[in-house]
Amino acid sequence: MNKLYIKHSIVPKLRRFSPWIYVNEIDSPKEEFGSGELVAVFSKTDGFLGTAYVNPKCTIFGRILTFGKESIDKAFFAKRIQKAISKRARLLTKTNSVRLIHSEADFLPGLIVDCYGDTLSLQINTSGMEAFREDIIFILKQELNPSWIIEKSDENSRTIEGLELKNGTIFGEPKAQFEIEEGAIKFLIDIQESQKTGFYLDQRRNRAICASYIKPNDKVLDLCCNAGGFGIYALANQAKSCVFVDISEHAITQTQTNLKANKFANYEAYAQDVFAFMKEKKYKDTFDMVIVDPPSFAKTKEQSHGAKKGFKQLLLEATRALKDGGLVAIFSCSFHIAKKELLELAMEVSHDLKVQLVLEEEMMQDSDHPCLINASASFYLNGLLFRVEK
Ligand SMILES: C[S@@+](CC[C@H](N)C(=O)[O-])C[C@H]1O[C@@H](n2cnc3c(N)ncnc32)[C@H](O)[C@@H]1O
Incomplete structure (x- = not known):
């Protein structure tokens, strides 16, 4: 196995089990390695540190498979x-x-x-x-x-x-649609057509947290709903009605399929851009809960400024659409817009709309998407639930 020498300065990071080696952290010529090659990671001063695979095409040059002495087989x-x-x-x-x-x-x-x-x-x-x-x-x-x-x-x-x-x-055998269960709720999955790896499993716990605040007769707005997860949980918890919005026609068709599977008829569903939708509807003091779960908008640090503007716009519209005492849940699946940034945006919205936002819940991805403390990128999903006092 080829040896990869890393700079002495990153030894402490690897000793803390951080799994990534960036290309500017290596002390060997990167051309010596092939894509996907297994390497023994060494420091000239500290000796063997683990076994990784590498790719010279990538900024993340190496990913550690083990910090111990194990065969990779x-x-x-x-x-x-x-x-x-x-x-x-x-x-x-x-x-x-x-x-x-x-x-x-x-x-x-x-x-x-x-x-x-x-x-x-x-x-x-x-x-x-x-x-x-x-x-x-x-x-x-x-x-x-x-x-x-x-x-x-x-x-x-x-x-x-x-x-x-x-x-x-x-x-x-491929299946066109098949049923999965989250507690008493059924979702149908058309995995070949769906986004990502099939279903937003990471939001399972947050769907339950938000639904636990629902009271009978509550009116709910589920923005960027995908297959309708949050709104369907709310309806299952006695919400009076729910409005679903997603830009994807397929996601809205799937939402309708899921509503039917759970025997809910008290809804409206729109395949529309959420910004255009909110501008057109001009909702004010209408809903008891609004869920805002947009796509990442920011895959890189450079894109985070534009993404923040998008998040602020949605939080502003959602807050305006709430009744006094209503709840807004906002989620970010971008590592670049984390809890701190969401809180800052909420403060700006509070200022602009002259309303108070009281933090009820801090949310994160469900436990089947573990957070590794030494890999900060694994803390990728953040959510805040605010009560709005008008
Ligand atoms: C993170 S997913 C939402 C997951 C969903 N809340 C759930 O629990 O399953 C983001 C969704 O936003 C939708 N989306 C992306 N851009 C949008 C836009 N401009 N307007 C409305 N929906 C959008 C995507 O189609 C996707 O379904």
Whole structure:
């Protein structure tokens, strides 16, 4: 195995189990390494630090697979996958659909696996993980006996890694629509057409938190609703009605399918841009709860200024649409707009609309999307629930 020397200055970072080595942190010529190659990580002063895979095309040059002395083979991946699955046992008593493997946060960088009943959705994002594709598929079949494995490896990160995009059945019989359960609520999934790896499983706990504030007769507005998760939970908790908005026609069709599956008819659903929708409707003092769950808007630090403007606009419109004492939940899945930035935007909205915002809940991704304390990017989903005093 080739040795990769890293700069002495990052030894403390690696000793704290931080899993990434940036290209400007290496002390070996990057041209000496191939995409996806396994390397032994060394410091000239501190010796062996772990085993990583590397990609000279990427800013994140290396991702550590182990800080110990282990062989990286099928048995290594089987052990890591079994451990990730066993950590989800508690959640699997409440739902049949969870994220089973969440990349670095499950010590398997570049690998995402969701299970939806006996269907698995697989995403491989790095050339280092791609090299173990066959082993991973073998282990998943052996451990979980799935009826269908679908691949959704179509994130832009694969292009940066020099990999082609992959999307389609790996094993078993494709299903057009199938049902999953979150407690008593049913969702239908059209995984081939859906966004990301199938369903926004990361919002499961936050859907329940928001729904726990619903009172009978509450009117709810679910902005950027995707398949209707938040609004459907609210209706299941006795909300009087819900208005759903998403720019994607497919997401709105799926929302309607899910409403029907749960026997709810008290709704309106619009496939429309949320900014145009709110401008057109001019809602004021209308709703008891508004959920704002937009896409990341900011994938890089440079985009964060424009994204903040978008978030502020939505929070402003949502707050205006609330009755006195109503609740607004705002979420950001961008690492660049975290809790601190959301709070700052809320203060600006409070100032501009001359209303008080009282923080009721701080929210994060559900536990099947673990937060690794030494990989700050794994804290990617932030949400705040405010009560608005007008
Ligand atoms: C993070 S997802 C929402 C997840 C959803 N709340 C759930 O719990 O399943 C963001 C959604 O915003 C939608 N979206 C993106 N841009 C939009 C826009 N300009 N107007 C309305 N919806 C938009 C996407 O189609 C996507 O469904």
